[in-house]
Amino acid sequence: xLAQIDLSRKIDKTExxxxxxxxxxxxxxxxxxxxxxxxxxxxxxxxxxxxxxxTLINQLILTLDPRHFSVFSTLQPGEEEIHRPFLWRFWIKxxxxxxxxxxxxxxxHRVLLNRVEKHKTLKNFDWDTAHHEINSFExxxxxxxxxxxxxxxxxxxxxxxxxxxxxxxTASMSWRVSKGDWSRHKKYDKYLLALExxxxxxxxDYAPWTIVESHDRRFATVxxxxxxxxxxxxxxxxxxxxxxxxxxxxxxxxNGDNDGMTVSIxxxxxxxxxxxxxxxxxxxxKYQERIRDLEHEVYVKRIPVVIVYxxxxxxxxxxxxxxxxxxMDPRGYEVIPIAAPNDIEKRHHYLWRFWQEMPKAGHIAxxxxxxxxxxLVERVEGFCTPEEYKRAYREINEMExxxxxxxxxxVKFWLQIDKEEQLxxxxxxxxxxxxSWKLTDEDWRNREKWDIYQDAVEEMLFRxxxxxxxWTIVESxxxxxxxxxxxxxxxxxxxxxx
Amino acid sequence: xLAQIDLSRKIDKTExxxxxxxxxxxxxxxxxxxxxxxxxxxxxxxxxxxxxxxTLINQLILTLDPRHFSVFSTLQPGEEEIHRPFLWRFWIKxxxxxxxxxxxxxxxHRVLLNRVEKHKTLKNFDWDTAHHEINSFExxxxxxxxxxxxxxxxxxxxxxxxxxxxxxxTASMSWRVSKGDWSRHKKYDKYLLALExxxxxxxxDYAPWTIVESHDRRFATVxxxxxxxxxxxxxxxxxxxxxxxxxxxxxxxxNGDNDGMTVSIxxxxxxxxxxxxxxxxxxxxKYQERIRDLEHEVYVKRIPVVIVYxxxxxxxxxxxxxxxxxxMDPRGYEVIPIAAPNDIEKRHHYLWRFWQEMPKAGHIAxxxxxxxxxxLVERVEGFCTPEEYKRAYREINEMExxxxxxxxxxVKFWLQIDKEEQLxxxxxxxxxxxxSWKLTDEDWRNREKWDIYQDAVEEMLFRxxxxxxxWTIVESxxxxxxxxxxxxxxxxxxxxxx
Numbered sequence: 001x002l003a004q005i006d007l008s009r010k011i012d013k014t015e016x017x018x019x020x021x022x023x024x025x026x027x028x029x030x031x032x033x034x035x036x037x038x039x040x041x042x043x044x045x046x047x048x049x050x051x052x053x054x055t056l057i058n059q060l061i062l063t064l065d066p067r068h069f070s071v072f073s074t075l076q077p078g079e080e081e082i083h084r085p086f087l088w089r090f091w092i093k094x095x096x097x098x099x100x101x102x103x104x105x106x107x108x109h110r111v112l113l114n115r116v117e118k119h120k121t122l123k124n125f126d127w128d129t130a131h132h133e134i135n136s137f138e139x140x141x142x143x144x145x146x147x148x149x150x151x152x153x154x155x156x157x158x159x160x161x162x163x164x165x166x167x168x169x170t171a172s173m174s175w176r177v178s179k180g181d182w183s184r185h186k187k188y189d190k191y192l193l194a195l196e197x198x199x200x201x202x203x204x205d206y207a208p209w210t211i212v213e214s215h216d217r218r219f220a221t222v223x224x225x226x227x228x229x230x231x232x233x234x235x236x237x238x239x240x241x242x243x244x245x246x247x248x249x250x251x252x253x254x255n256g257d258n259d260g261m262t263v264s265i266x267x268x269x270x271x272x273x274x275x276x277x278x279x280x281x282x283x284x285x286k287y288q289e290r291i292r293d294l295e296h297e298v299y300v301k302r303i304p305v306v307i308v309y310x311x312x313x314x315x316x317x318x319x320x321x322x323x324x325x326x327x328m329d330p331r332g333y334e335v336i337p338i339a340a341p342n343d344i345e346k347r348h349h350y351l352w353r354f355w356q357e358m359p360k361a362g363h364i365a366x367x368x369x370x371x372x373x374x375x376l377v378e379r380v381e382g383f384c385t386p387e388e389y390k391r392a393y394r395e396i397n398e399m400e401x402x403x404x405x406x407x408x409x410x411v412k413f414w415l416q417i418d419k420e421e422q423l424x425x426x427x428x429x430x431x432x433x434x435x436s437w438k439l440t441d442e443d444w445r446n447r448e449k450w451d452i453y454q455d456a457v458e459e460m461l462f463r464x465x466x467x468x469x470x471w472t473i474v475e476s477x478x479x480x481x482x483x484x485x486x487x488x489x490x491x492x493x494x495x496x497x498x
Numbered sequence: 499x500l501a502q503i504d505l506s507r508k509i510d511k512t513e514x515x516x517x518x519x520x521x522x523x524x525x526x527x528x529x530x531x532x533x534x535x536x537x538x539x540x541x542x543x544x545x546x547x548x549x550x551x552x553t554l555i556n557q558l559i560l561t562l563d564p565r566h567f568s569v570f571s572t573l574q575p576g577e578e579e580i581h582r583p584f585l586w587r588f589w590i591k592x593x594x595x596x597x598x599x600x601x602x603x604x605x606x607h608r609v610l611l612n613r614v615e616k617h618k619t620l621k622n623f624d625w626d627t628a629h630h631e632i633n634s635f636e637x638x639x640x641x642x643x644x645x646x647x648x649x650x651x652x653x654x655x656x657x658x659x660x661x662x663x664x665x666x667x668t669a670s671m672s673w674r675v676s677k678g679d680w681s682r683h684k685k686y687d688k689y690l691l692a693l694e695x696x697x698x699x700x701x702x703d704y705a706p707w708t709i710v711e712s713h714d715r716r717f718a719t720v721x722x723x724x725x726x727x728x729x730x731x732x733x734x735x736x737x738x739x740x741x742x743x744x745x746x747x748x749x750x751x752x753n754g755d756n757d758g759m760t761v762s763i764x765x766x767x768x769x770x771x772x773x774x775x776x777x778x779x780x781x782x783x784k785y786q787e788r789i790r791d792l793e794h795e796v797y798v799k800r801i802p803v804v805i806v807y808x809x810x811x812x813x814x815x816x817x818x819x820x821x822x823x824x825x826m827d828p829r830g831y832e833v834i835p836i837a838a839p840n841d842i843e844k845r846h847h848y849l850w851r852f853w854q855e856m857p858k859a860g861h862i863a864x865x866x867x868x869x870x871x872x873x874l875v876e877r878v879e880g881f882c883t884p885e886e887y888k889r890a891y892r893e894i895n896e897m898e899x900x901x902x903x904x905x906x907x908x909v910k911f912w913l914q915i916d917k918e919e920q921l922x923x924x925x926x927x928x929x930x931x932x933x934s935w936k937l938t939d940e941d942w943r944n945r946e947k948w949d950i951y952q953d954a955v956e957e958m959l960f961r962x963x964x965x966x967x968x969w970t971i972v973e974s975x976x977x978x979x980x981x982x983x984x985x986x987x988x989x990x991x992x993x994x995x996x
Contacts, residue, residue: 001763001959001960001963001968001969004763004766004767004971005761005762005763005766005960006762006763006764006765006766008765008766009762009765196963196965197964197965200895200963200964200965201964201965203891203961204892205888205889205891205892208888208891208961211761211960213761213762222759223759226759227759241743245739245743261720261721261724261725263503263709263711264503264504264507264711265499265502265503265504266504267504267506267507268502268503268504268506269502390703390706391703393701393703393706394702394703397698461499462499462503462709463701463706465499465694465698466695466698466699467694467695467698467699470499471499473502
């Protein structure tokens, strides 16, 4: 419907001044309130070239407290960005709690260019997949309490031509109109068609579009202010209502999740497989050499690889990872140990810190524990709400699907040992002067909750074993057996993608 | 992960008796509470052949008050069902508020068969599209307050074979094992693979799957009871918490939507096009004959057609529809006038009654007003909450996309007149003894709210003009012009699909 919109609307100078005084005052007050309530705010500016994006963003930020917002200009993606899933660079720029990020162009820009232009700059680009990824990205943010305001600045083809021509005539401005601008201008109608589809597919109740008629700067400014104000007012009222609900103690009581009825996969795992040291030593070298070759191949073919290690305390994650990387080229891989989130990380969506660590195409990232902490330790210890960990299964599946869409090789290991084996290893550690540092009081406390953890593990294995991201259970009572199985699995997964 | 699940779990007879006494009592109490709170409940039973679905459903319903549930057995789709989008027959069976529908097999069954078997029984079937349609269907239900519990009854290949063999040996039972059963049994592993993907893609936080290990009937029964009880307890607690929040008056205050900043499409519509009567008469006959031919063609080719008429009071919907259908074969089309929902309809999702009316493939349904009432009159008059009408844009887009996926020709008309023309027509009606019945007090009241309605119309046109379902604005100050434009548009849309 973009083509049919009335673009002639104007606001005169006197009216503008009065209205804006009031709106600026209100917006500033709302920003302060949002900071206090720790609401993260995402503002997206998209629009035609020469629609006045720069000017309008400036109008908006003049009113805001500059300590609490950042403007992120989406230029051509750099080396770092081309070699990662296309939402990566936006994920890492999402605002912390109480902050505002203004995107001067955003995740929509490249998707649109890729649709219309011949040279494609997004790897493995698929138009429909892009809509789905964008919608799940935006929903993950709003589910986590973000406010998203999306503007599309609309001008007609004629106005765009006039503005380009005027800029070109002004000596100091002429550099601002490039060949690319004129070439895109000629394809205005093609862009319009693609835009209408893009806007329709991504106009959701959690992140709706606001179309800004941008022929008249004053009209556009007022519309932008009003939209931001309205969205903030609604969210702030919502947050306050929720808070008062909590105070009134009207909380949802459930019976807990431990009814002994969760699906069991682990009970079936046969932990007896073992391996003689001699056999192990013979094979491990061969596998490690193969891994080294494959590391080189994925680099050449620019395939990103993500390997996740989860498992019981003392299941042997460290030793397993050590054998995996022993002969690898350190420039091609990174081991990322995951501990409890720090203060900065806590102020973001819980997936945010993992997005930071996603490997470039051609690189291998090995996670020693991972985003699954949300549905394991955070769930069991009550570090997140039941709603949050239940939502997390979907969020994790979506993130892993985005990785898979980008062509990532994803291997997920659950290192399984039984309770007796864990006790044996704990005792051994306790009694060994070289290993006792590895054993903490927390390990013993976790061990007491074995059954509760097992329920969480079972549910995790079941709910996050999607077709593009299967779990491999590594029987780890025998360390030798476990190491070879992990090596073999990684080799198989990479070979399948080559 | 289905293949790896431990299926050996059992409950012994004595324990079962004690546990079930308690569970039955609780479930019965919860059902009563859900009825009082008007919560609609959907229970889905899927599973392998011979997993014991019938027995387990019986166990469940024995405990329930039979006046408040229905069991719907999903057999082979009949003629009525084959010629409609695949979710149609489930939409119309969704429970009213306070009722429970138990689906003995469901929307998953045919999707799975279609994936694995060679002969496809779903028209225009696409595996990924089916996941999306299912997820949006289930989300629409839960958004509207439905509780969804989904069971998959799991048994191993070996157990299935043993059970088939045992049934065949028992004379009175042997009819229950068909050739099809054995043929599917042979493809157990193929089904397993497809199932894992299907379950993963449709395991959402709003409608998660519960896998029921069904080797032991007692274990399965207890697991099913516990899952239903837990889900109901959570929802009931949630509904009560919400109610107490409402009582505490902690409601979200917004500034209303009328800030004069909505996008305008209607202002741009040029209402001057007119047509001489002679010209009109010459052409209308020709178009009407073409429509009649096309009606026959869509019948032969089994293409469903949906035509929606929306517009201002006195914009001429009735006359326009009359000209459209004047020469059509009445067996091939139906005009569906939409008024305010009746009591039964109010107890369902607001889209439910429109799903009832969706045409069979090869038929034409003409809606005189439609599901857009939700974002027009219901929005303006406050018959639904702001959250509900905002959600409705997405729900409508999803429904129309499902129609489009099925191959439906969808034409949506907005009949536009200006305020002066409406007044002229109202006055004419008032003064004409033959037309005065057409004019009600409500028409005058609506007219007073012209600007508020216009905002709602503009937002509707903008947000629901998705690529597969565009609006056509019909300039209707001239009735002759409007009628021909509508006829031409319908002709064009059908021809494009042939």
